[in-house]
Every structure is written in C-alpha cells, then in structure tokens.
Amino acid sequence: MQHQMTILQLDLGREWRGGQRQVLYLGRHLAASREYRPVIAAPDGSPLLDCAREEGIQTVPLPSRFEWHPATLLFLRTLIRRERVDCLHTHCARSASLGATLKVLCGGGPLLVHSRRVSYRLGRGWSRKKYALGDAVVGVSAEIAQSLRDSGLRPETVSVIHSGIDPTRYSARKERPDGPLRIGLIGALTPQKGHTVFLDALAELAGRSGVPEWEGIIVGDGPLRGELEERAKHLGLHKQVHFAGYRESRDMLPGFDILAVPSVDGEGSSGVIKEGWACGVPVVTSDLPSNLELVQDGVNGRAFASGNGAALADTLASMAADLQGGGKACAALVRGGSKRLEFFTDEAMAKAYMALYAVLNGDGRACGAV
Template sequence: MKILQLDMGREWRGGQRQVLYLMRHLQVTHGFETLLASPGNSPLGVRCGQLGLETVSLAGRFEVDPRNILKLRKLISSHGVDIVHTHCSRSASLGAMLKKACGVRLIHSRRVSYPVKGDLSKLKYRVANAVIAVSAEIGEVMASCGVPRENLHVIHSGIDPALYEQAAAAPKPVPTVIGVVGALSPQKGHAVFLKALGELAARRDDWSAMVVGNGELRPELEAATEALGLTGKVEFTGYRESSEALSRISILVVPSVDGEGSSGTIKEGWAAKVPVLCSDLVANLELVQIGRSGLTFANHDASGLARQLTVLMDDPELCERLSSGGLERLQGFTNTAMAEAVCKVYRTIG
C-alpha cells in the first residue's frame, strides 16, 4: 500500500515531528510504502531526506497553486498512490481537491481543537474516507462539522521515549528550576505563567525559571518579565530541543489557554521524569491523571498556578510520585503506539 503524506508547513513543530515518526515506522513495516510532499526545503522535508525517505518538493505552501495540483496528480498516477494522508489545514484542502480529481482515498489528521469555520472548510473534512483526531475533544469538533462518526478515529500523538533517556537520568536541578517549553504564541499561555511567577516571587526566592522556545511574543514576554520585576529570575533560552531543555528543569509547566490538541510537551515531561503541572484544558485532562501523572490548575488562573507550584516545591515525595506515574502513563502515548494505530486505519480503508 502506497501512502502519500502531505504537509504544507514550513515550520518544525509537533505536527511535523509526528509525520516524521509515522514515515519512519512505515519505512520498516511490511506492506507499506510512503513518500512525503511538502514545500521545498521545509524542515520536515530536509529531515526526511536525511533519513533516506522519499520526498517531493512543492512550489509553495498555498493549496490552490496550480503547479502543485498538477505535480501531485501526476505523482499519484505514476507512483500508484493508494491513500493521501494530510497533516495540516492547507494540505487538507489540497487533499480534498486531489480526491475529487484522482479518486484517491483520503485521510486527514486534525491536531488543533479550534472550531472549523466556513462551509467549505467543513466540507473538506466530510469528504475524507477517514479523519484522525489527536484527542477526543477534536473528534467532537470534527463530528460537529458533519464527519460521520464511523469515519472518526482518535489517535493521540506520540513521542520517542529514547530521546529523553538522558534527561530522565539527570539529577533534577536544585534550587528549583521552573520551566515552560513551546512556541511563544498566544495559545501557549506564557502570560499566565509569568504572572504566576510574579506572585511566587512575592512569597519565596528559592527558584529560577526557563522559557524555552521562539516566537512572535518574545519581545512582549520579555517586557512583561521586566515589568513584573523578574529580570534575572527568568531566562529566555530561545529554541532548544526539548530533550536537552528538560534535563535542566525541575518542574514543567504547560499553561496552554486554548487550541491544544494532544500536548507533546506533557508527554516529553513524562519521558524526562519531570513532574508536570498543566492547565485544565479538556485535551490536557485526557492525558493527565490528577495526582498520579501530574497536577492541574484552572485555565487562566495565575494565582492557582502559583499555589500549585508552591505545593510541588514543598513536597519532593509528591514530585517523585508524579514523575514515576508520568513515565508509566507514557506507555500508551509513544511514537510506536501512534504509528501502529494509524496503520490500522490505513488497512481499514486501503
């Protein structure tokens, strides 16, 4: 069975990492062949090429570019592609066009919980043979668009635990280092995180913090740090591989305020044996078992976050229990578990 993976992103984020994990698995799984179509020199395309995976460069990231439609129609015919699997909103639109033009079977992966706006946007999901939602919450969003429930499959994203073995073995920093890892974008909740640190600083001084990641909000967040009197307490590291950053973190905060799919950061914290403290978004609660594999605080509640940080800082035994519980919980959310579940969907519609 030949699977064309389609991703129009030019960034390297969690969704692209999932495509790479999936293609690596398909490369060594009997009965499957796979190739990637993505914009030229995209980070995903470069990484796939380095691993010897077959890639095709597209002219740009816009789904209506006629050069891409023509190129992919020829590719589907010449390579005998059985299934097109799309991995972002733009590629979903392009995939729907290709299904109509070529009669190929179509799967969409949906990774964000935002409502789908517009009848055409909803239609592109309805025409798919299957839709993979990375959380049950997203599955409900897809059902509200009219996707038949029999075509919906909930498959959480996964991580490669081997990447975090060194971080898991590293001693946790003392004094406490509180960390947040992810793109500096509005939905990730960095403003809540900084406000909580401001409240924490008024109570105690035995900690520092790391903000790991790049993004549009960095100047604004750095200004907020200064305004809160946290200069010298909070380090903005820029982009770091999470496996490296987590070896320097004692407590991992995931303060996302909306749009979360199936948080890779939570799973990475589990793999690195770092206790996780996250907002109580529906998608986060699908992952974290409160008191066993993490703690939570009410979404947007900086004071609640500050209180929970105090709880963890004052209870090393609780931190150890949460770290062990997270590692146990991770077993259902590995890259292999994700890829094997996707292969079952391929076989179902193939």
C-alpha cells in the same frame, strides 16, 4: 509479492514543530513495515524533508507551500497517478485543502485521511467541506474528535489517535545538589500556549515568603516574544525569568525541576507533557480537556484551572516545597508519568494509523473505535 499500500503524507509547514515530527515518526514506522510505502511531500527546503531523507524515506519537494498553487496541484496529480498512490494523508489545515482538492481532481480517488491537531471548531464553507471529503478524519485527542463531530462531520468517519513521542530520544532529569529550582515552559510564543498565565503565576510566586529559590525558563520563539519580555520586566521578573529562544526540548528538559504546560485553548495531544514524562520531570498542566486526557491530577502530574495564574502559583509552590523536602510526591508523579507514557509512544501512534489504513483499504469506511 504482496502489494504495498502507498501512503502520500502531505504537510505544507516550513517549520519544525510537533506536527512535522509526527509525520516523520509515522513515515519511519511505515517504511519499516512490509505493508506500507510512505512518501513524504512538503515544501522544498523544509526541515521535514531533510530529516526524512536522512532516514531513507522517499521524499517529494513541492514547488510551493500554498495549497492552491497550480504547479503544486499539477505536480501532485501527476505523481499520484505515476506512483499509484493509494492514500493521501494530510497533517495541517493547508495540506487538508490540498488533499481534498486532489481527491476531487482525481475523480474521488485515492483515499483521503486528515489528521487534525487543534480543538477549534471547523468553520463554514470550504473549512468544513475539505474535512467532509475525507474518508477518515483523525483527531489527536477525544476533544478534537468531538469538535469535528460537533462541526457536522459524519461520526463514522471520525477517529481518535493520539500523537506519540520516541522515548529513546530523551535523557533523564539531571539531579542538581544546589542552585535555584528551574521551572520551565516549552512552546511556541503564541497566545494559546498560555505564557502570560505562566508569567502571572511566577509574579505571584515571587511575592510569597517561604518558597524555595527558583528561576523560570521559557523555551521557544514566536510573534509574542517582545510582548512577553516586556511583561516580564513589568512584573519585575527580568532577573528571574530567562527567554532561551528556540531550543530542542530534549536538550532543555533534563535541566528542569518542574515543567509547566499552561495552555489556554486549542490544545491537541500535548507532546511536551509526554516529553516531560520521558525525562522524569514532574508536570503541571492547565485543565483543558485534551490535557486531562493525558494527565490525571495527583497520579502522573498536577492540574490547575486554565487561565488562573494564582492557581498555577499555588501548585508550583506546593511542588517546589515537596522538592525541597525530598521530592516524595513529585517522584510519585514521575513514576505515574512513566507508566502513562507507554500508551503515547510513536510506535503506538503508528500502529493505530496502520490499523486505520487497513480498514479503509478493506472496505472504504473508517472506524470510529480506532
């Protein structure tokens, strides 16, 4: 019988966000293969473990969400030996520390793969060293991969594998014959997501004549909620902008007419852009390099200058006018997005990781072309 390569997936987040969904997708496809056996390790009680168990994937509840916890280190070192783990794959900054420490404690084995989902440069000291200990480091965009190289990692260890979504989870946009256009933003209420740019753009839009009636919907929760609600009131938007809190994106997107992705920094491979494509919602995004790896302006979405609320307002006004006039231009963007999505599915993502594992297992070296 062919040996199955055992991959221990590590994620120390207690939340359920895009990164955790990527771990689940990857685990699902590994479990369906003959060559790989996934084991997902996360803090006890995390949503990731619950979802993985429902799909029949082997799970390991960790004693703590902290990477330096002695019980976690001892537990995982024992598990690696008992389960004959071939590869550790980390999916967040904390788990990268945990994985690198385990590699050292295990005398250089098993193989170590890191996935990095933000484009910030690595810091000095351990922040860089833990990634340098990896046999392969995957940036989920070319911008992130370049940031890793610029931080001093060996170029031959750095690969690019974009995050993927499962298109079958999403429903098509609902046609509504009347009512205001719904302009939506989905994302954690944190600084890098650009909610202030979005609110500034809507305030600009509200002051213009001839713009079709609209309402703004902000989906997500986070530390900035109170501040953003106050800003909306200050801008006179409290009647036109609604804060929906945390909701599943697939439940909200079909009700949108336009999806805005105004992120200002740190963006990886935006999942919500792909989700917008899957639902047939026209997308407008800031022109961060990682966003432009996905969106081609005028082909499968629109792009505006990052941080520029007036530029976003101009684009929103143009898209709203098109939708009011029959939506020919927006329909073309939707068709372009549907075609582009084929390259960013969960299946495409998992196949790329399997190819990387195979290279590592064969000769111990990552391939930057993956």
